[in-house]
Amino acid sequence: MAGKPKLHYTKGRGKMESIRWLLAAAGVEFEEQFVETKEDLEKLRKDGHLLFQQVPMVEIDGMKMVQTRAILSYIAGKYNLYGKDLKDRALIDMYVEGTTDLMGMIMYLAFQPPDAKEKNLALIIERATTRYFPVYEKVLKDHGQEFLVGNHVSWADVHLLEAILMAEECKPDILSPFPQLKAFKGRISNIPTIKKFLQPGSQRKPPADDKFIAEVKKIFNI
Amino acid sequence: MCGKPKLTYFNGRGRMESIRWLLAAAGVEFEEEFLETREQYQKLIKDGALLFDQVPLVEIDGMKMVQTRAILNYIAAKYNLYGKDLKERAFIDMYVEGTTDLMGMIITFDFTPPKERNLPLIIERATTRYFPVYEKALKQQGQEFLVGNQFSWADVHLLEAILMVEEREPTVLSKFPVLQVFKARISNIPTIKKFLQPGSQRKPRPDDQYVATVMKILKKD
Numbered sequence: 096m097a098g099k100p101k102l103h104y105t106k107g108r109g110k111m112e113s114i115r116w117l118l119a120a121a122g123v124e125f126e127e128q129f130v131e132t133k134e135d136l137e138k139l140r141k142d143g144h145l146l147f148q149q150v151p152m153v154e155i156d157g158m159k160m161v162q163t164r165a166i167l168s169y170i171a172g173k174y175n176l177y178g179k180d181l182k183d184r185a186l187i188d189m190y191v192e193g194t195t196d197l198m199g200m201i202m203y204l205a206f207q208p209p210d211a212k213e214k215n216l217a218l219i220i221e222r223a224t225t226r227y228f229p230v231y232e233k234v235l236k237d238h239g240q241e242f243l244v245g246n247h248v249s250w251a252d253v254h255l256l257e258a259i260l261m262a263e264e265c266k267p268d269i270l271s272p273f274p275q276l277k278a279f280k281g282r283i284s285n286i287p288t289i290k291k292f293l294q295p296g297s298q299r300k301p302p303a304d305d306k307f308i309a310e311v312k313k314i315f316n317i
Numbered sequence: 318m319c320g321k322p323k324l325t326y327f328n329g330r331g332r333m334e335s336i337r338w339l340l341a342a343a344g345v346e347f348e349e350e351f352l353e354t355r356e357q358y359q360k361l362i363k364d365g366a367l368l369f370d371q372v373p374l375v376e377i378d379g380m381k382m383v384q385t386r387a388i389l390n391y392i393a394a395k396y397n398l399y400g401k402d403l404k405e406r407a408f409i410d411m412y413v414e415g416t417t418d419l420m421g422m423i424i425t426f427d428f429t430p431p432k433e434r435n436l437p438l439i440i441e442r443a444t445t446r447y448f449p450v451y452e453k454a455l456k457q458q459g460q461e462f463l464v465g466n467q468f469s470w471a472d473v474h475l476l477e478a479i480l481m482v483e484e485r486e487p488t489v490l491s492k493f494p495v496l497q498v499f500k501a502r503i504s505n506i507p508t509i510k511k512f513l514q515p516g517s518q519r520k521p522r523p524d525d526q527y528v529a530t531v532m533k534i535l536k537k538d
Contacts, residue, residue: 162410182378184390185390188390
């Protein structure tokens, strides 16, 4: 079925942001329909559009896809961002799961009560600098290639850039011990489709502010 | 590298159980090393065996694989349990993510302080959000399997989820006749039937001792 993919989500990052990044990196134009009220969500549910009653939901190629990982895997597979064979895929999957875990921590930070935020922010920075970034730094150093897997741009590279930028929003100099990642960041940001996505006016969403968090809590009853 | 896959994890279900199920369903023999002390775990980290300092770890085909989903994806694809094309993969992925969320609630349940546990919520989710989806998917296709009229990872994962929920609420399938038939059918697939028998590498339900061991090893008090 022709036509651009259509994304259903709130007007913020959340779990949809990685999907926006990947589509943008692949040079795929997409439309967005924003869930702005509880009623918007209820309507999607009542009309049977959400397999497990949840968003993200992406209408693509005749399917109403849900579940973030399923959607990302499909896009990566379709647009040749998933490596050339099973072993490349395995590496990409492992790397992406790592950056997913890190970005997940950052995403939930915005929903923590104020007294827990400081402690969790410290934990995020610790995890980023001792568990996650050293891994990607070493991968790049060991093979000396431009990209994480198979000497070819993949979903893993897009996801890592997204994670780096998100972590830098938490602590601007967080990459200072990681020269390979600094160079990687510069390189991947300059890929034309990604460069475009990083410019103002793109469909990239800003970090959540208190007002947005309050709206989201209301929509999802949390 | 030849040889059986080797699984390193605690001596219990947790996140490794779905991997045991999938290997067993594919008829693949595997070895296991159990983490029983914090020292063992720290040694694994020091030796650089754990990419993100976490288990599950599966040594397979010359790789030290970590991250449950990455491992499951690899096994599914290698043993032809991942559908025949991108669209079938998409459906398998969606279904598996659903059963992952449901089983995730149960895994977390055992590690939640008793006062905060919410079994009714799990049963509600199972019977109103998850099981109806699979009941409908099977009914609509009138087929034996969830995707592409062929046995796949989605079927194995759904059976695992059904059995896990039934352990907490034995009547949970009472309103799902198609799932009842599915359960019996998939349980009778020879590799799965074997895995369901006593003496297999399937792990029992977590008990308090298991929870305490895991917390000790990971130093989560």
